[in-house]
Amino acid sequence: MKIMNILKSPHIRMENPEVVWKKIQKMHEDGADKLMFISDFDCTLSKYKDSEGNRCNTTHAVIEGAMSVRHPELADKAAEMDKKYVQFEYCPIMTVEEKIPYMVEWWENSHNFAVQAKLTRQEVAEYVAKSRVYLRDLAKIYLKKIEENGLPHIVFSAGVGDIIENVFKNQVGYIPKGLHIISNMMVYDENNTCNGFTEPLIHTFNKNSTVLNNDMLFYEEIKGRKNVFLLGDSLGDSHMDLGVKDEGVALKIGFLNFNFDTLMDKYMEHYDIVILDDQTMAIPLEILDYILEKSSFENSVEDFKLSAIGKVEHGQNLIEAKASH
Numbered sequence: 001m002k003i004m005n006i007l008k009s010p011h012i013r014m015e016n017p018e019v020v021w022k023k024i025q026k027m028h029e030d031g032a033d034k035l036m037f038i039s040d041f042d043c044t045l046s047k048y049k050d051s052e053g054n055r056c057n058t059t060h061a062v063i064e065g066a067m068s069v070r071h072p073e074l075a076d077k078a079a080e081m082d083k084k085y086v087q088f089e090y091c092p093i094m095t096v097e098e099k100i101p102y103m104v105e106w107w108e109n110s111h112n113f114a115v116q117a118k119l120t121r122q123e124v125a126e127y128v129a130k131s132r133v134y135l136r137d138l139a140k141i142y143l144k145k146i147e148e149n150g151l152p153h154i155v156f157s158a159g160v161g162d163i164i165e166n167v168f169k170n171q172v173g174y175i176p177k178g179l180h181i182i183s184n185m186m187v188y189d190e191n192n193t194c195n196g197f198t199e200p201l202i203h204t205f206n207k208n209s210t211v212l213n214n215d216m217l218f219y220e221e222i223k224g225r226k227n228v229f230l231l232g233d234s235l236g237d238s239h240m241d242l243g244v245k246d247e248g249v250a251l252k253i254g255f256l257n258f259n260f261d262t263l264m265d266k267y268m269e270h271y272d273i274v275i276l277d278d279q280t281m282a283i284p285l286e287i288l289d290y291i292l293e294k295s296s297f298e299n300s301v302e303d304f305k306l307s308a309i310g311k312v313e314h315g316q317n318l319i320e321a322k323a324s325h
């Protein structure tokens with residue numbers, strides 16, 4: 001059974017394989033009609049690093065790159081600012097409440113730089129085409145599978161929505177049907193020059209239904225879809241399902257892209273499955289295939305646990321080996 005193969009991956013970690021298996025089983029039983037998807041974009045649908053280990057761009061980095069063409073001084077200021085605030089975002093000691101004011105400040109400043117640079121719609125599109133934002137390997141298949149099955153997919157991003165739209169157009173060929181981007185969208189004047197961003201501001205820690213508006217068109221589409229397949233890469237992403245009505249099962253998959261040793265415990269607390277240092281969509285795709293399969297189960301919880309236990313041990317060894325160097 002292919003679902004068992006994912007457990008052989010050296011990249012997977014689970015705090016409680018039994019709970020994970022029960023969730024997957026329930027989602028399979030409830031079927032596609034009850035299923036919806038919520039995904040983060042930066043370093044979740046897109047890669048954190050390429051095959052040579054070089055860092056890829058986030059949507060905000062693309063904006064900074066586009067600014068640097070005509071306004072290198074603004075791009076430098078923005079980069080300086082990022083260094084300061086990213087420490088707060090990933091600080092393992094601060095609470096979310098303590099982090100939020102810093103996040104708001106960071107996002108507001110960053111949007112102001114883009115407005116000061118008077119970025120145009122065309123500059124943004126051109127810069128995306130040459131930037132290093134890559135969808136994860138197998139992401140195109142993953143996105144198309146969701147689309148072909150008529151399943152609603154919310155891409156919830158604290159990045160910049162215009163960049164995400166352009167990446168989908170360039171790398172998938174179009175924006176998949178049923179995919180809704182909830183993000184900070186650039187607002188343009190009559191000359192297609194950016195003069196602001198949409199409200200409310202979406203930052204790392206308010207990516208949930210509190211920023212959604214009841215008039216949003218997809219509300220009808222997600223009605224009654226109580227099971228949530230959630231993908232994220234930051235700790236805040238694990239709460240993107242907050243406020244989903246009558247939520248049934250939420251399967252939360254988190255990509256841990258760096259600082260494995262210090263962040264692993266927190267990620268295990270927040271996510272059902274943690275995918276460690278893997279720039280592909282292989283594991284979510286296997287699970288999705290299994291959930292959408294029409295046939296009945298062949299595996300028991302015991303099979304799943306047995307497969308997983310070996311992996312957790314292997315993972316611990318891997319982490320210890322890393323820590324000792």
Ligand SMILES: [Mg+2]
Binds near residue numbers: 040041043233234
């Ligand atoms: Mg992200």
